Amino acid sequence: MSVTEQARRAREAAGALAVATRTTKDAALHAMADALVARTPEILTANATDLAAGREAGLSAAILDRLKLDEGRVAGIAEALRQMAALPDPVGEVLRGSTLPNGLELRQIRVPFGVVGIIYEARPNVTVDAAGICLKSGNAALLRGSSSAAHSNAALVAALRDAVAGAGLPADAVQLLDASSRDSVKELMRSRGLVDVLIPRGGASLIRTVVEESTVPVIETGVGNCHVYVDAAADLAKAVAITLNAKTQRLSTCNTAESLLVHADVADAFLPAVLAAFAEAGVTVHGDERVAAHSDAVVAATEEDYGTEYLSADIAVAVVDSLDAAIAHVNRYGTGHTEAIVTDSQSAAREFVARVDSAAVMVNASTRFTDGGEFGFGAEIGISTQKLHARGPMGLPELTSTKYVVTGDGHLRG
Amino acid sequence: MSVTEQARRAREAAGALAVATRTTKDAALHAMADALVARTPEILTANATDLAAGREAGLSAAILDRLKLDEGRVAGIAEALRQMAALPDPVGEVLRGSTLPNGLELRQIRVPFGVVGIIYEARPNVTVDAAGICLKSGNAALLRGSSSAAHSNAALVAALRDAVAGAGLPADAVQLLDASSRDSVKELMRSRGLVDVLIPRGGASLIRTVVEESTVPVIETGVGNCHVYVDAAADLAKAVAITLNAKTQRLSTCNTAESLLVHADVADAFLPAVLAAFAEAGVTVHGDERVAAHSDAVVAATEEDYGTEYLSADIAVAVVDSLDAAIAHVNRYGTGHTEAIVTDSQSAAREFVARVDSAAVMVNASTRFTDGGEFGFGAEIGISTQKLHARGPMGLPELTSTKYVVTGDGHLRG
Structure with a gap:
């Protein structure tokens, strides 16, 4: 399936996510955690395939260690989803509110972005973390991981999607993009109108490429001198x-x-x-x-x-x-x-x-x-080094936009 | 002077603006208003040159009317600056604050972006409005107006810069870019690292160009179906x-x-x-x-x-x-x-x-x-139709970023 088609499906799913209650989203997060634990054997089998290929490709011991999953690590990843469920829902928060002199009621309300694209490197736990943070904040996630973790990510996302669907939300809320070629990154970067924001997490060169070439708004992360x-x-x-x-x-x-x-x-x-x-x-x-x-x-x-x-x-x-x-x-x-x-x-x-x-x-x-966990945010999708929208560790509120709701009774502008 | 050199000077000026107190900034806004009123004759002479050229070029009556200044309009533009001085200073507002379990004191504080680039069309009042809003929010402004208003804008900006300098802030807080060629827009769009955000105000095609080609983060404004x-x-x-x-x-x-x-x-x-x-x-x-x-x-x-x-x-x-x-x-x-x-x-x-x-x-x-004035924001730099950073009418807070300040007493991460 093309990235554009996946993005269209994500946009569709985002419509349902935007109006999902916290109760539904938290139930989905718990179902996702349960699914990861229940399906640990197939996840570890897929991970073993990635590890074998990685060893053959001569990946360093450090990278192989970051790639490696075991029962304990999967349980830890699942537990992080349950902790996300316990966090407050940013969606629906009223940030500003007043009654204007003419009687119009003005409210600025947090709403999800819609569709969030995330490009990241080897660690499979990021796949689950990102999917969870996006779902909790009401966003559909398009995940573009590393090819070296392709089997692990596919197994994880298969479990997550089934769980999301089982909880009554669209499975397309979580989608994995093809990691076998650079084309999926390119297509994602040009999906303006379908994808609301792109978050590259990785080395300086990836981030530079995305900043240079993306027409989708980007949140720059992570390079720290x-x-x-x-x-x-x-x-x-x-x-x-x-x-x-x-x-x-x-x-x-x-x-x-x-x-x-x-x-x-x-x-x-x-x-x-x-x-x-x-x-x-x-x-x-x-x-x-x-x-x-x-x-x-x-x-x-x-x-x-x-x-x-x-x-x-x-x-x-x-x-x-x-x-x-x-x-x-x-x-x-x-x-x-x-x-x-x-x-x-x-x-x-x-x-x-x-x-x-x-x-x-x-x-x-x-x-x-400087870390979302240390700052007490409970969940972190990256550390923004740009000044637009979010700066520093990004938690759930940073994955939302706002909407003005103005209520009148036949008000006309004079 | 090249746009890059102007952007460098703006960056330098932004350092001083970022630490300027509200008292200083408000004094500068009043000085700017005074200067516009005092120098109305030279502003109207410059405007007459633009109007004559516009008539010769066959600009429509509606556009000529938007371009036209008279004593009353200049006084109105100056009055808007005084009203801006009366608005609260967004800079320094503490948005989030807590003491972490380890005793670290965490504060998220509003800070200026730094350098803001604004690309806009014929109306000369936008030149002054944008300069004022940027100064009040602690940002240096790079203004790229329309060539049809070039003389008017030059006269306005000359008065503003003298007033800013007279108030003890750097004149380069307000700079006008060359409007005679498209090159200045191109150079501005590629000034990532010097310019923090670009706000195109104008027709759909200008906005599309900036969104497509800018490496500087953009806030999309204004197209409304x-x-x-x-x-x-x-x-x-x-x-x-x-x-x-x-x-x-x-x-x-x-x-x-x-x-x-x-x-x-x-x-x-x-x-x-x-x-x-x-x-x-x-x-x-x-x-x-x-x-x-x-x-x-x-x-x-x-x-x-x-x-x-x-x-x-x-x-x-x-x-x-x-x-x-x-x-x-x-x-x-x-x-x-x-x-x-x-x-x-x-x-x-x-x-x-x-x-x-x-x-x-x-x-x-x-x-x-949907309007900053109607919403009670007191000042508006445009209406964002994107979801990142600002959505809807943008007032002073939307021209700021944030900074985390973390204070400890020899705290180490364990």
């Missing part, structure tokens, strides 16, 4: 701990720190400690001359280093002469994801927060906290 | 009045009704009255066979008529057999702007409101009410 700035007034012990946590708590996430800026006033006191900590953690430091002066292990940083999202045990480090210089550096090289300042100075924190142009700004906390 | 649906349970006298108001109160606005749907049960009672009213008002009716049966003046409607935004004294009329058929017609041919139902039935109104996929749905009121 996150900075930690250690201010002149920082508590240096906290600064070492935060920097280390931001860099090493997980290397491959978008909220991992990739750059460290150190105020010149504390460079001599701070750098030896943090460089020792990095050395112990196996992190390669790419630094400028003032950083290199403190350790032979420092690799000379190039201009490119300061603009790189390493996603590895590397960090770019620079000494800056002022708070102003730190802010300018962040706004020049950053990707607008998350930046942290470590300082005990109220005025420095206030200044940094106001002038750094990013989705999230941390004061005396690790960059790793 | 608005419907009035007269339900089986309608008060027919109200229905005639609403239909007539929606079609004829102003012909050329995006919230003008372009299509009328009539439930078959009331067609015989309603159509003669509304057709007579249309005839009297000089409106040409393009109708299906069941409509044509009531009057020889009805022109046979084509498929195209139902999808047309006439912006003229024409209306497409169809008889539908059910509420379902009306909703399906609206969702098929509509542009997602505004639709009205006339009915005394609660259930019909509820169904129509829930299932019609448009920015605004009117119950027993004219479509003409």
Whole structure:
């Protein structure tokens, strides 16, 4: 079936989803969870096929691990659906309401987008998460996963669709797109009018392609060249701990720190400690001359280093002469994801927060906290690094639009 | 100066605007108003040049009237700026706030977009309105007006820039782009990273071009194929009045009704009255066979008529057999702007409101009410017909993004 035909069916399904009550949607989410558990054997068989092909194709151990499902992981994925059912329904929330001077009653109400397209990478849990978040927010989902997870995704989506239909909602609320060619991505990007929003989750090149070529509105996600700035007034012990946590708590996430800026006033006191900590953690430091002066292990940083999202045990480090210089550096090289300042100075924190142009700004906390789960959203579809519509972690409300409802009694405009 | 260079300067100015207090911004708005009044003579001289060129180029009387400025109109434009100063500042509003279980303090705060590009047509008042709304919401404005208003816009912007600078904000907060060639639009559309959002205000073809070609995020505005649906349970006298108001109160606005749907049960009672009213008002009716049966003046409607935004004294009329058929017609041919139902039935109104996929749905009121001024927003930059970010009339809050500020005391992710 063509993507356009799938999108048409999704649009049709979206009509029914938009008017579905929370009770119906939550019942569907529980049915989806039950189906995944009940059909775990066929899901694991399909997953084994993907794993075998992946091994043959020489995928890395890390990628194979992300691809791998077992009984426990399937149960965990199912449990996430049940937790989604427990979240409040964003649809129908009245965001603004007033009676106008002429007696017209104005209400701005949350409504689903309609059809949401999601393009993502290997992990099969994203398939279920995305389907669940879309259904809870009243949207039909068009899922374009990775070809390396094609069998797993097909088995998961087959179970989900049966469950959705069994709960009285259209099976086409959840559809998997062909992952075997790039054509399905292209067709999806040109489905303006059928698809309301496209969310690419993945590497910088995928996101750039979608942003460049899509006529469907896009929510850009995930590329994070996150900075930690250690201010002149920082508590240096906290600064070492935060920097280390931001860099090493997980290397491959978008909220991992990739750059460290150190105020010149504390460079001599701070750098030896943090460089020792990095050395112990196996992190390669790419630094400028003032950083290199403190350790032979420092690799000379190039201009490119300061603009790189390493996603590895590397960090770019620079000494800056002022708070102003730190802010300018962040706004020049950053990707607008998350930046942290470590300082005990109220005025420095206030200044940094106001002038750094990013989705999230941390004061005396690790960059790793930018996350829908950590923020208490209960569900997350990605972290937006654009300013339009949603910025930062996107939960259920971010998957909705609004509608004005205006009620009168024969009102005419004069 | 190239658009890219102008965008760079706007970005620079946006840094200062983002941290400007309301007091400073409001003072700038008043200074802008004062400057327009003080410099009315030079503005009118420039406008006379545009008007002479427009007459020579054979512009219609209607367009020349929209282009024309006089002392009263300039005073009105200045007054709009003063009214903007009286509106609350959206920047800094805390939209969400909580203390997370680990003690982190989470705040979601409204911040300006940064740089807003606006592409619009002849009316010079839009130049000032857009500059004012952007400044009030903390954004730098890149204004690309019509070449037919080039001299007027240059004179207006010169006055505005001097006033902004005099109020202590960067003059580059307001910049006019070269209107003499299409290249400036192209360059603007490719200024991703420098320009945060692009708002095309104009005809369907401009909007389509921008949507297709822009890599800068776009907010689609203004194309309105608005419907009035007269339900089986309608008060027919109200229905005639609403239909007539929606079609004829102003012909050329995006919230003008372009299509009328009539439930078959009331067609015989309603159509003669509304057709007579249309005839009297000089409106040409393009109708299906069941409509044509009531009057020889009805022109046979084509498929195209139902999808047309006439912006003229024409209306497409169809008889539908059910509420379902009306909703399906609206969702098929509509542009997602505004639709009205006339009915005394609660259930019909509820169904129509829930299932019609448009920015605004009117119950027993004219479509003409979809308007920032009517909604009480105080200022409007356009009416969004897309679902991402803003839907319906866009006021000051719709020109902002958000930022998460997370404050801890050495918090690490475990």
